Amino acid sequence: MFESLSDRLDVALKTLKGESKLTELNVAQSVKEIRRALVAADVNYKIAKDFTDKIKDKALGKENLLKAVKPGELMVKIVMDELIDLMGGQAAGINLKGNPTVILIAGLQGSGKTTFSGKLAHFLKTKRSKKPLLVACDVYRPAAINQLSVLAGQVGVPVYKEEENKNPVEISLKAIAHAKTLNCDVVIVDTAGRLSVDEEMMKEIANIKDAILPDETLFVVDSMTGQDAVNTAQAFNERINYDGVVLTKLDGDTRGGAALSVKYTVGKPIKFVSTGEKMDALDVFYPDRMAQRILGMGDIVSFVERAQEQFDEEEAKRLEKKIKKNQLDFNDFLGQLKQIRKMGDMKSLLGMIPGISKMTKDINIDDNALNKVEAIIQSMTPQERENPDLINMNRKKRIALGCGQKLDDINRFMKQFEQMRQFMHQMSKSPMMGGAPAAQGKRPGFRGRR
Amino acid sequence: MSFFTRFFNKEKKEDLDKGLEKTKTSFLGKLSKAIAGKSTVDEEVLDELENVLITSDVGLDTTVKIIERIEERVARDKYLNTEELNFILRDEIVRLLGENNSEDLEDYTLPGTGKPCVIMVVGVNGVGKTTTIGKLAHQYKLQGKKVVLGAGDTFRAAAVDQLEIWSKRVGCDFFSKGMNADPAAVAYETVQYAIDNNCDVAIIDTAGRLHTKINLMNELTKIKRSIGKRLEGAPHEVMLVLDATTGQNAIEQARHFTDATELTALALTKLDGTAKGGVAIGISDQFKIPIKYIGVGEGIDKLQVFNKRAFVESLFE
Numbered sequence: 001m002f003e004s005l006s007d008r009l010d011v012a013l014k015t016l017k018g019e020s021k022l023t024e025l026n027v028a029q030s031v032k033e034i035r036r037a038l039v040a041a042d043v044n045y046k047i048a049k050d051f052t053d054k055i056k057d058k059a060l061g062k063e064n065l066l067k068a069v070k071p072g073e074l075m076v077k078i079v080m081d082e083l084i085d086l087m088g089g090q091a092a093g094i095n096l097k098g099n100p101t102v103i104l105i106a107g108l109q110g111s112g113k114t115t116f117s118g119k120l121a122h123f124l125k126t127k128r129s130k131k132p133l134l135v136a137c138d139v140y141r142p143a144a145i146n147q148l149s150v151l152a153g154q155v156g157v158p159v160y161k162e163e164e165n166k167n168p169v170e171i172s173l174k175a176i177a178h179a180k181t182l183n184c185d186v187v188i189v190d191t192a193g194r195l196s197v198d199e200e201m202m203k204e205i206a207n208i209k210d211a212i213l214p215d216e217t218l219f220v221v222d223s224m225t226g227q228d229a230v231n232t233a234q235a236f237n238e239r240i241n242y243d244g245v246v247l248t249k250l251d252g253d254t255r256g257g258a259a260l261s262v263k264y265t266v267g268k269p270i271k272f273v274s275t276g277e278k279m280d281a282l283d284v285f286y287p288d289r290m291a292q293r294i295l296g297m298g299d300i301v302s303f304v305e306r307a308q309e310q311f312d313e314e315e316a317k318r319l320e321k322k323i324k325k326n327q328l329d330f331n332d333f334l335g336q337l338k339q340i341r342k343m344g345d346m347k348s349l350l351g352m353i354p355g356i357s358k359m360t361k362d363i364n365i366d367d368n369a370l371n372k373v374e375a376i377i378q379s380m381t382p383q384e385r386e387n388p389d390l391i392n393m394n395r396k397k398r399i400a401l402g403c404g405q406k407l408d409d410i411n412r413f414m415k416q417f418e419q420m421r422q423f424m425h426q427m428s429k430s431p432m433m434g435g436a437p438a439a440q441g442k443r444p445g446f447r448g449r450r
Numbered sequence: 451m452s453f454f455t456r457f458f459n460k461e462k463k464e465d466l467d468k469g470l471e472k473t474k475t476s477f478l479g480k481l482s483k484a485i486a487g488k489s490t491v492d493e494e495v496l497d498e499l500e501n502v503l504i505t506s507d508v509g510l511d512t513t514v515k516i517i518e519r520i521e522e523r524v525a526r527d528k529y530l531n532t533e534e535l536n537f538i539l540r541d542e543i544v545r546l547l548g549e550n551n552s553e554d555l556e557d558y559t560l561p562g563t564g565k566p567c568v569i570m571v572v573g574v575n576g577v578g579k580t581t582t583i584g585k586l587a588h589q590y591k592l593q594g595k596k597v598v599l600g601a602g603d604t605f606r607a608a609a610v611d612q613l614e615i616w617s618k619r620v621g622c623d624f625f626s627k628g629m630n631a632d633p634a635a636v637a638y639e640t641v642q643y644a645i646d647n648n649c650d651v652a653i654i655d656t657a658g659r660l661h662t663k664i665n666l667m668n669e670l671t672k673i674k675r676s677i678g679k680r681l682e683g684a685p686h687e688v689m690l691v692l693d694a695t696t697g698q699n700a701i702e703q704a705r706h707f708t709d710a711t712e713l714t715a716l717a718l719t720k721l722d723g724t725a726k727g728g729v730a731i732g733i734s735d736q737f738k739i740p741i742k743y744i745g746v747g748e749g750i751d752k753l754q755v756f757n758k759r760a761f762v763e764s765l766f767e
Binding site: 045109148227228251433 | 569575608616661663693717729
């Protein structure tokens with residue numbers, strides 16, 4: 001997601017690689033590069049300037065000039081600390097204390113409010129055990145109400161709508177009363193998209209806020225927004241004084257500078273990031289992890305967390321035993337593949353592993369590659385799956401026919417599988433792998449990069 | 451020029467001016483503030499100019515290009531006062547916009563002479579594809595053309611309904627196979643419908659997609675191919691809709707979408723209000739795909755033919 005920014009920062013920091021210490025001259029050079037990197041990433045010009053001035057001061061601070069660390073590494077640390085600082089230190093939670101908790105969603109047209117509303121309902125339902133009610137207050141855009149209804153159906157939460165009513169204040173007030181009869185403890189109010197210079201519409205959203213007194217007001221921003229993000233964020237903040245920001249469409253290749261600008265300008269925390277079109281593609285925002293990602297240092301914590309969500313302890317123990325005995329078979333392998341899939345698409349997963357994101361940025365990781373492997377395994381008989389050593393040339397030919405691939409493909413896959421089995425068997429003997437799943441077992445191998 | 455056309459143009463101009471007001475005030479306001487109290491164009495003024503251009507989303511590369519040209523002129527003319535800077539800047543931007551050799555549309559001219567004329571509309575999520583289609587259909591309808599809209603966004607919740615409501619507003623035909631239908635099949639059959647029903651124009655909507663999703667981009671290529679299968683030479687236009695509030699990512703979007711579908715036109719939406727028109731300058735400079743339309747408001751008639759000179763004038767007036 002932030003590849004381009006991290007690429008450019010990389011160039012900026014590389015100018016320091018060969019230097020033995022930070023000097024006025026080399027700092028000035030790399031600071032200029034960093035500034036350009038930020039501006040090209042849509043960070044507001046003024047903010048980029050402030051940011052790099054701060055870095056410059058820190059880098060040239062007395063204590064830093066004396067320290068015997070490599071200047072490149074020191075600079076990375078300074079930039080990283082500042083980035084985390086800029087993006088708001090700690091992760092900010094969402095206030096769910098109200099009864100019912102009322103959450104108001106606002107933003108520009110096309111920023112992704114309605115989709116986010118659906119995702120938030122799903123998130124609160126599945127991860128916070130809440131009973132949300134979605135409220136359709138976009139009375140202007142054609143079919144917006146219908147869109148929210150469809151999403152509500154998808155995530156299995158009720159929706160409150162009044163097709164004929166054109167008064168969002170009224171609708172939202174009635175919805176809150178309705179929530180009480182339904183026993184819903186969270187009310188999510190989706191509103192129409194509006195431009196910050198549209199006085200009438202801005203008045204409307206302020207009126208809605210005054211009427212329903214939400215516990216939490218969230219401002220939704222398209223992460224691809226340019227320099228104007230600052231003005232929009234400010235204008236909305238002046239009118240509705242929101243509690244947090246939601247960044248959408250972060251699964252594209254946007255450099256995401258808007259995120260930095262918005263945070264810096266209005267000082268409100270970024271609470272959620274949205275990373276895909278599926279209803280579960282919503283993550284809580286962690287500033288430190290995001291900073292690591294920007295700098296191309298991966299986000300191993302998110303990776304492990306996502307792995308853990310899909311992780312089945314008993315299954316893992318069973319697998320571990322099998323690995324130790326070198327008995328891993330195709331059924332296990334297929335199960336693992338399915339688990340990986342559940343975690344998301346390959347590229348975004350790999351992007352979280354330190355050092356990998358840079359290697360994969362120009363490669364199109366085809367999720368279909370997994371399809372091919374699955375097809376091969378599914379063309380095997382149950383006995384073959386349980387006992388890989390059974391597969392001889394004749395069987396291979398049959399499998400190749402079955403899955404519509406070449407014999408070479410089958411051979412290559414069998415060889416890879418055998419290698420993997422050996423590798424995991426050996427890993428299981430080493431003390432480093434204490435019953436953890438394969439993904440964690442690999443971690444030490446990636447660590448030494450930076 | 452007849453009184454009527456002059457009047458009409460004036461009205462349009464007002465829309466554009468109003469739409470760009472925010473851009474304009476920031477652009478001009480920032481520039482005049484930057485050069486206040488200065489009599490000659492020096493390094494400091496150029497730095498400020500860089501700031502103004504970048505914060506208007508013109509983009510780093512194009513900004514550097516413009517600055518270099520002005521530097522050249524400063525070097526050539528030796529003495530340049532700040533009043534002249536306004537004119538020179540305007541001049542350079544018009545020239546830059548003109549360098550992609552594209553003629554501005556006279557009116558809402560149909561691309562090509564084929565009948566039906568097929569227009570495929572693509573873009574990332576939430577840029578305003580469906581709205582732009584509705585507005586464009588309205589213009590064709592005003593010209594007395596028979597128009598059909600094809601509901602090729604079968605993915606996003608209620609997208610089909612949204613387009614259908616637009617078709618009713620415009621009073622044109624509508625073709626759909628419902629949600630979750632194969633978009634390539636919808637595209638193919640929309641063209642079929644247009645042929646069978648003697649339509650002049652078929653406009654095909656597609657689902658919004660981020661340009662980094664390879665599978666989805668491949669799907670677009672397939673949709674385009676299936677249109678061509680039904681009618682040779684179609685689609686006659688592939689139009690990318692860009693959100694003017696988008697920053698430098700717009701350039702990436704244009705690049706990837708043109709790889710997948712060979713774009714022939716751009717439409718820039720949400721230029722009213724807060725939007726920064728600057729991205730139009732950057733896009734024109736970096737791509738040889740003409741900007742044909744700009745969206746300047748929510749009303750059905752708030753889609754304009756893009757005119758370079760009028761656009762630049764609007765920035766500076």
